[in-house]
Amino acid sequence: MSEQDRKRLEVINTQSSKRGLRGKVNAKCCECIYDPMAAGSGSWRKQVEACTSYDCPLYTVRPVSEKGDKPLDKGKIIDS
């Protein structure tokens, strides 16, 4: 297992072991998009926050920082 995979799996396991759905959603988003070796892309949360897969069923409930952008309104994206 590469160092990249090990770090990624560590975050996924930490999140998925949390109680409730929040940790499971976080873990799924990490599994989907997080690359611990992506230079300049920031933490797992920053990378998930930057997700642009508006059609993903988890998009509106993906983890975002409190200071970060709110999940985008799909209607506004489609209309603009």
Ligand code: SF4
């Ligand atoms: S919201 Fe984005 S990061 Fe999360 S599972 Fe969907 S596509 Fe992946």
